[in-house]
Structures are given as structure tokens and as C-alpha cells.
Amino acid sequence: MKKRILVLSFALISVLSGCKKEEETPAPSLYDRLGGVTAISAVVDQFIANVAADPNMVRTFKPLLDDVGKGNTARVTALRNNLIDQIGQASGGPQMYKGKDMATAHAGMNITETEFNSLVNDLVLALDKFKVPATEKGELLGVLGGLKGQIVGK
Amino acid sequence: MENTFVKASKRIGYTLLGLFLAFVVYANLEPAPMHSYVKPISMTIFKVDGLTNLEQVNSVKEKVSLHSGVTACGANPVSELVSITFDPDQTSEGSLRKLVSNITGKPVQAAVFKTDGPPSPQCPVPQEYIQAFEKVKYALCFR
Numbered sequence: 001m002k003k004r005i006l007v008l009s010f011a012l013i014s015v016l017s018g019c020k021k022e023e024e025t026p027a028p029s030l031y032d033r034l035g036g037v038t039a040i041s042a043v044v045d046q047f048i049a050n051v052a053a054d055p056n057m058v059r060t061f062k063p064l065l066d067d068v069g070k071g072n073t074a075r076v077t078a079l080r081n082n083l084i085d086q087i088g089q090a091s092g093g094p095q096m097y098k099g100k101d102m103a104t105a106h107a108g109m110n111i112t113e114t115e116f117n118s119l120v121n122d123l124v125l126a127l128d129k130f131k132v133p134a135t136e137k138g139e140l141l142g143v144l145g146g147l148k149g150q151i152v153g154k
Numbered sequence: 155m156e157n158t159f160v161k162a163s164k165r166i167g168y169t170l171l172g173l174f175l176a177f178v179v180y181a182n183l184e185p186a187p188m189h190s191y192v193k194p195i196s197m198t199i200f201k202v203d204g205l206t207n208l209e210q211v212n213s214v215k216e217k218v219s220l221h222s223g224v225t226a227c228g229a230n231p232v233s234e235l236v237s238i239t240f241d242p243d244q245t246s247e248g249s250l251r252k253l254v255s256n257i258t259g260k261p262v263q264a265a266v267f268k269t270d271g272p273p274s275p276q277c278p279v280p281q282e283y284i285q286a287f288e289k290v291k292y293a294l295c296f297r
Contacts, residue, residue: 041192042225045239049228052199052237058267065267068197071247074281076197076239081189088188095188126226 029092030139034132037088037095044083046126048076056118060111090143102150109154116152120145181294190292195225196242198250199265202258205234210258217257221245235265 034040051057052065064075088095099105120141127137205211211229214236218227223244228237236254255262 037188037192041189045195045226046228048197049226049237049239051228052197053228053230053233053235055230055233055235058233062267065199065265068199069264069266072282073196074285077194077285078281080195081187084189084192085187093188096184098187122228 030136030143031088031091031093033136034091034140037084037093039130040087040091040093041080041084043126043130043132044080044087046129047083047123048080050122050125051119054118054122056115057122060109060115087140087144091140102147103154106151106154111152111154113152116148177291178294181291182297185297186292186295190288193241195239196247197237197239198247199235199237200251200254200262201265202234202236202254202260202262204260205229205236205258206231214254214257218250218253221250221253224250236262 031040034043051061052068058065064079067073067075082097082099085095086097086099089097123144124137124141127140132140202214205214208231211231214229215227218224218236218238223241224238225241226239229235238250238254240250251262
């Protein structure tokens with residue numbers, strides 16, 4: 001009898017703990033659904049390549065583009081690192097963006113609506129190249145689109 | 155005289171050791187950021203006169219992207235520019251220049267950027283210095 005009670009108790013505890021675990025399992029973050037740091041860095045590389053060839057981006061990125069022309073890629077590396085960290089953090093990844101906030105980083109740059117829209121288009125093209133699903137693309141663009149007010153016209 | 159020299163050397167040694175240990179502690183205050191685990195890239199931008207056809211632009215992007223060591227390729231028919239990010243351990247600017255020239259059949263030059271708008275403000279500290287400091291910091295981070 002005692003043995004039966006013990007077995008039943010053990011089974012009950014197992015079932016209950018199993019249920020609890022199921023409830024606690026969080027939904028995968030946007031970061032995980034995008035594919036983690038490797039996928040994000042691939043998208044960022046494509047985004048940077050798109051931006052560098054975009055005629056609407058020349059004014060904003062001129063110092064970076066001039067440096068690339070001289071064989072100095074330090075600015076590209078800095079931009080890439082910041083983008084990986086920023087997108088990683090914004091999508092719920094373990095990254096910590098440590099760059100300046102968007103308003104400070106873009107102060108005095110007089111970024112126009114056209115330039116911002118071109119930049120978003122370059123990101124959309126990068127996401128499309130890697131066939132990022134519409135849901136994830138929408139979520140990511142929504143997060144980054146929220147920063148528009150801190151970037152345009154500063 | 156000799157005693158003073160030994161004392162001074164010891165003081166300098168202890169100070170340097172202290173500074174090094176302080177830097178190690180600083181480097182380990184927080185884990186290294188995720189971007190430090192991603193392989194670094196290099197970049198090059200070419201001007202290809204006459205690259206105005208959208209089909210040819212797409213063909214360049216597709217073919218260059220397949221080349222070993224290339225992480226991304228962008229091209230634009232308006233600017234006639236081809237930009238490539240690549241792993242410098244696997245390919246070089248010279249071989250990419252040849253590749254783009256072979257694909258397009260057009261002369262490939264270094265891109266020059268001109269703009270009429272106001273210049274963007276720049277960071278007073280050269281990025282190379284900041285990145286060199288970060289590299290040492292992450293090398294000493296054991297978390």
C-alpha cells in the first residue's frame with residue numbers, strides 16, 4: 001500500500017512539475033527567430049553593403065566611405081559592431097548596445113526624411129535577401145522605425 | 155646610488171603590475187559583447203562606369219555574393235557603385251576588383267564620393283585607437 005502511495009505521489013509530482021515547466025517556457029524571442037548573432041551579422045553586412053552603394057546615403061556616410069576608399073575600414077567595423085549590438089538588444093538577444101543614444105549620435109547631421117527612408121529601404125532589401133519572414137521583418141522594422149523621431153532633423 | 159635605482163625599478167614595476175591588474179579587473183567587469191565573437195570584415199567599393207542596367211546590377215550582386223570570402227555585395231544602377239564586404243583572410247580587394255571587372259566587362263575604378271550637403275560631424279578620437287583598446291580589453295576578458 002505504502003509503495004503504491006509512493007509511486008502515485010511520484011507520478012503526481014512529475015505531472016505537476018511537467019505542467020509547470022510547460023507554462024514557464026517563454027516564447028522564442030525575435031532574436032532567436034531571426035537566427036541569433038550569425039544571422040544578424042549577415043543581415044548587417046548586407047545592409048552596410050547596400051548603404052555604401054546607395055547614392056542617397058553619400059552625404060551622411062561620407063567620412064566612412066572616404067575611409068573605405070583609403071583602405072581604412074575602422075569606421076565600417078565600428079558601425080557594424082554597433083548595429084549588431086543594437087539590433088541584437090532590440091530583438092531580445094544577449095547583446096548590450098553601448099553606443100550613443102540615437103538623438104546624440106545623429107545630432108548635427110541634419111538627416112532628411114528621404115535619407116531615413118532610403119536607409120530603411122536598404123535594410124528591407126537586406127532582410128529580403130535572407131528571406132526573413134514577414135512577421136519578423138515587421139517586428140524588427142517596427143522597433144527600428146520607432147527611432148525615427150530621434151534621427152530625422154537632428 | 156644602486157640602492158635608489160633598485161627602489162625606483164621596484165616602484166615602477168609594482169605600479170605597472172597594479173595598472174595591469176586594474177585593467178584586467180576592468181576588462182572582466184562585464185562579459186565581452188556578442189559582436190566580438192563575429193569574424194571581422196573588410197570592405198571595398200568600386201565605381202563601374204556604365205553599370206546602369208538593373209539586370210546586370212542584380213547579376214553582379216548574385217555572382218559576387220557567391221565568391222569565397224564575400225559576406226555581402228551591394229550594387230546600385232544610379233550611383234554605378236559596387237560595394238563588397240569580405241573576409242580579408244579568404245579574399246582580397248585585388249581579386250574582387252578582377253572578379254567585378256570580369257563579370258561586368260567594364261573598367262573598375264576606386265570610388266570617389268562627392269557631396270554638396272553639409273558634412274557630417276566626426277568623432278575626434280580615431281576609430282582605430284578605440285578598436286585597438288577594445289581588442290586588448292576583450293582579450294583579457296575571461297567571462
